[in-house]
Amino acid sequence: MVFKPKNLYIIYEYIINEEKMSEEKKEEKIDRRKYIKYVGAGAAVAAAAAIGYGISELTRPPPPTPTTVVTTVPAPTTIVTTAPPPTTVVTTVPTVATTTIVTTPTLPKKKITWWTVVNEGKVVGGKLIGASPDFEKTVLAEFAKQYPNIEVEVTTIPWAELFTKYVTALEAGKGPDVFFIPTTWAAQFIYSNYCLSLEDFKNELDISDFLPSALSAFTAEGKLYGVPMRVDARLLTYNLALFEEKGFDRAPRTWPDEVLEWSRALTKADIGQYGIGIVGRQTDSILYEFWLCWVFTNGGSILSKDQRECVLNSSEAIEALQFYCDLLHKYKVAPPGALDYDKTALRQMFIPGKLGMYSDGKFAIADFAKNPQLRYAFDLIPGTKKVRSGNLLGGWAAVINSKCQNVEEAWKLIKFVSEPKWMATWALSTPARASATSFGGYFDDDASKKNFEQCKYATPLPMHPKLGKIIPIIVQGIGEAVGQKKTPAEALDWITSEVNKLIKA
Amino acid sequence: MRRRETFPYFFLLPALVILIFLQVYPISYELFLSVQQKVAGTYQFIGIKNFVDLFSSYLFWHSLKVTIIYSIGSVSIAFIWGFILALLVNEKVKGRIFFRTLLLLPWALPLVTVSLNFRWIFHERVGLANYLLSSILGAEFIPWLSNEIWATVTAIFVNAWKIAPFGMIMILGALQSIPQVLYEAAEIDGATSWYKFIHITLPLSRGAISTVILMEIIWSFCSFTILFLLTEGGPLNATLTLPLYIYRLGFKEGDFGLAASASTVLLLIMSVITIIYLKFIKKVGETL
Numbered sequence: 001m002v003f004k005p006k007n008l009y010i011i012y013e014y015i016i017n018e019e020k021m022s023e024e025k026k027e028e029k030i031d032r033r034k035y036i037k038y039v040g041a042g043a044a045v046a047a048a049a050a051i052g053y054g055i056s057e058l059t060r061p062p063p064p065t066p067t068t069v070v071t072t073v074p075a076p077t078t079i080v081t082t083a084p085p086p087t088t089v090v091t092t093v094p095t096v097a098t099t100t101i102v103t104t105p106t107l108p109k110k111k112i113t114w115w116t117v118v119n120e121g122k123v124v125g126g127k128l129i130g131a132s133p134d135f136e137k138t139v140l141a142e143f144a145k146q147y148p149n150i151e152v153e154v155t156t157i158p159w160a161e162l163f164t165k166y167v168t169a170l171e172a173g174k175g176p177d178v179f180f181i182p183t184t185w186a187a188q189f190i191y192s193n194y195c196l197s198l199e200d201f202k203n204e205l206d207i208s209d210f211l212p213s214a215l216s217a218f219t220a221e222g223k224l225y226g227v228p229m230r231v232d233a234r235l236l237t238y239n240l241a242l243f244e245e246k247g248f249d250r251a252p253r254t255w256p257d258e259v260l261e262w263s264r265a266l267t268k269a270d271i272g273q274y275g276i277g278i279v280g281r282q283t284d285s286i287l288y289e290f291w292l293c294w295v296f297t298n299g300g301s302i303l304s305k306d307q308r309e310c311v312l313n314s315s316e317a318i319e320a321l322q323f324y325c326d327l328l329h330k331y332k333v334a335p336p337g338a339l340d341y342d343k344t345a346l347r348q349m350f351i352p353g354k355l356g357m358y359s360d361g362k363f364a365i366a367d368f369a370k371n372p373q374l375r376y377a378f379d380l381i382p383g384t385k386k387v388r389s390g391n392l393l394g395g396w397a398a399v400i401n402s403k404c405q406n407v408e409e410a411w412k413l414i415k416f417v418s419e420p421k422w423m424a425t426w427a428l429s430t431p432a433r434a435s436a437t438s439f440g441g442y443f444d445d446d447a448s449k450k451n452f453e454q455c456k457y458a459t460p461l462p463m464h465p466k467l468g469k470i471i472p473i474i475v476q477g478i479g480e481a482v483g484q485k486k487t488p489a490e491a492l493d494w495i496t497s498e499v500n501k502l503i504k505a
Numbered sequence: 506m507r508r509r510e511t512f513p514y515f516f517l518l519p520a521l522v523i524l525i526f527l528q529v530y531p532i533s534y535e536l537f538l539s540v541q542q543k544v545a546g547t548y549q550f551i552g553i554k555n556f557v558d559l560f561s562s563y564l565f566w567h568s569l570k571v572t573i574i575y576s577i578g579s580v581s582i583a584f585i586w587g588f589i590l591a592l593l594v595n596e597k598v599k600g601r602i603f604f605r606t607l608l609l610l611p612w613a614l615p616l617v618t619v620s621l622n623f624r625w626i627f628h629e630r631v632g633l634a635n636y637l638l639s640s641i642l643g644a645e646f647i648p649w650l651s652n653e654i655w656a657t658v659t660a661i662f663v664n665a666w667k668i669a670p671f672g673m674i675m676i677l678g679a680l681q682s683i684p685q686v687l688y689e690a691a692e693i694d695g696a697t698s699w700y701k702f703i704h705i706t707l708p709l710s711r712g713a714i715s716t717v718i719l720m721e722i723i724w725s726f727c728s729f730t731i732l733f734l735l736t737e738g739g740p741l742n743a744t745l746t747l748p749l750y751i752y753r754l755g756f757k758e759g760d761f762g763l764a765a766s767a768s769t770v771l772l773l774i775m776s777v778i779t780i781i782y783l784k785f786i787k788k789v790g791e792t793l
Contacts, residue, residue: 108545339740
């Protein structure tokens with residue numbers, strides 16, 4: 001019998017009354033209208049589902065690209081079964097990625113989840129160090145030896161999806177037990193109650209070994225919420241070949257004079273070559289660009305010391321932003337189209353030699369390494385005659401979910417991965433603790449040394465409960481100044497007034 | 506008889522369960538959130554304050570305007586382009602299977618790949634588009650993504666490029682169901698190609714046309730990925746559509762209450778469009 005939707009109706013009739021089957025079938029023929037009604041109802045439900053799907057696309061985060069999930073359980077050699085009877089069943093699944101060992105439980109095994117960002121690793125002496133998922137697998141294999149009763153499931157997530165994935169899970173009261181977050185999200189995550197205070201545990205760490213500014217980036221109201229893993233700083237990234245061509249044997253050290261002199265000399269607009277890269281794309285990363293570095297070196301800041309008001313309309317800040325915009329519009333030494341550029345877009349111009357210098361970081365090395373013809377160097381972000389340099393501190397820390405059920409185990413994992421050896425392996429730019437910086441010669445290169453030095457001049461973002469709403473205001477205002485919708489002074493006045501309204505609301 | 510009345514609904518049960526978990530619950534939760542505000546990590550009921558804040562926000566009205574422009578622009582181009590393609594691949598030309606497959610490719614490609622590729626193609630200084638224009642035509646560099654008007658045009662183009670093949674396939678299906686005899690009869694009567702198109706092709710593919718237009722409006726209104734990866738709503742919020750604004754409110758600013766109220770407004774707009782669509786489909790169905 002060929003299956004047709006109509007047959008469902010016949011089956012249903014049969015279930016109701018087998019004896020009346022033939023009679024009912026007659027009725028079915030004349031009762032087709034009713035049947036169509038049911039089918040119609042089904043179709044309506046399906047149509048509503050299809051429409052609902054379109055709407056739910058909004059509430060759904062962007063489609064994830066495949067993530068790497070590495071589940072690690074204790075290696076067979078490490079199993080110690082203490083309680084009688086000493087029966088141990090070892091099942092090894094013949095795959096490369098996963099090995100499962102099932103033991104007769106001595107102590108109940110606790111499982112914790114760990115989410116982290118995909119780390120592309122760094123090249124040290126021609127060898128790739130700290131790339132995901134090798135890093136996570138290696139760490140967890142060692143961790144399992146030390147803590148056989150803790151099972152860790154790690155998920156590595158690409159940077160582009162990380163924020164959405166975190167917020168979606170944490171806002172729903174779920175998410176991983178342990179996760180890594182960058183400094184930019186610290187205030188929002190801490191004040192949204194996503195992170196657990198680590199005050200009860202921090203005495204187990206050698207706090208004096210950590211960079212103080214990195215600790216302060218994850219400290220709110222005197223409580224530590226994250227164990228810093230790495231610190232990042234933007235560096236002046238310059239093209240050695242273009243510099244040598246113009247007879248420059250060093251990078252500019254001060255703004256406005258030297259920066260302008262160098263930029264002018266390096267600009268050849270007729271062949272599409274520009275001296276300095278200016279960013280105007282309205283994303284959070286605009287906070288790491290030259291303009292804010294120059295505000296800091298000029299003595300300005302985002303909020304007042306007591307954090308009760310925004311002070312971005314100070315004369316120091318206006319002077320810095322004015323110069324930043326003038327490089328683009330008045331002196332025309334920066335590539336047009338700045339409103340579309342972030343540092344990645346500028347990197348696309350820097351690699352083929354169309355840009356003399358711009359703000360990037362040690363994390364660009366992986367891209368640079370693919371282009372062996374490129375000769376580049378790093379130096380500190382230019383400062384003033386009084387202050388050598390300044391910038392916004394970036395970096396990452398390991399935190400514990402405030403809803404975590406196995407806090408002790410989660411802390412053990414954090415403590416383990418923050419040991420100098422593992423921190424040095426994971427940290428792409430600079431590890432957040434001094435003892436890790438000398439590990440294995442990983443940070444003996446010039447870029448790392450420049451990065452250390454730059455970090456000494458770095459200031460973290462203000463730890464304010466409303467930082468999540470303050471950042472978009474700053475981003476919009478700076479974009480409008482770069483896009484000449486407002487003068488730099490007007491833009492900073494607008495930012496100040498909007499932020500102050502928000503703070504005082 | 507009562508049993509007979511209720512029993513068929515059991516057949517609907519699987520669909521209903523899925524619907525409740527995937528649609529009813531999220532939408533109800535979104536409606537719940539739209540009257541809440543997170544204070545010190547916990548939600549509190551605040552009535553319609555979120556809606557008052559939303560309607561007094563410049564960016565909300567701006568994003569609504571951008572969404573309408575983006576949708577009308579995308580649908581106009583995608584529909585006309587899809588219709589032309591459908592007419593072309595409907596002709597009995599050599600290799601038409603190959604062309605159909607080729608033209609369908611944009612529809613099959615992942616949105617993320619498409620968006621990121623277009624971002625680099627339209628890079629003002631080192632992008633392929635400006636390179637070709639300047640080297641072949643000697644044209645000045647066009648600020649594809651860095652000028653407010655150009656960025657809107659580029660975003661509309663990319664979206665239209667992506668969704669046009671859907672229209673092509675739907676209309677092609679309709680074209681192929683038109684009996685050839687009608688065209689032959691018209692030819693005997695001396696009808697021109699234009700006359701045949703206006704009086705046979707268009708009226709008989711009316712159902713497919715309305716479906717395509719309304720589906721494309723719904724998609725463009727809710728479109729997120731392309732704009733998020735291509736422009737992130739910039740430059741200067743020129744391409745900040747309502748879905749991007751909702752994302753910014755919820756995920757960037759952490760204000761899920763306000764984001765949910767904006768989602769509710771979008772839900773209402775989409776419901777109105779959907780009702781019109783369903784009524785229209787019913788009407789077309791009755792007349793055919």
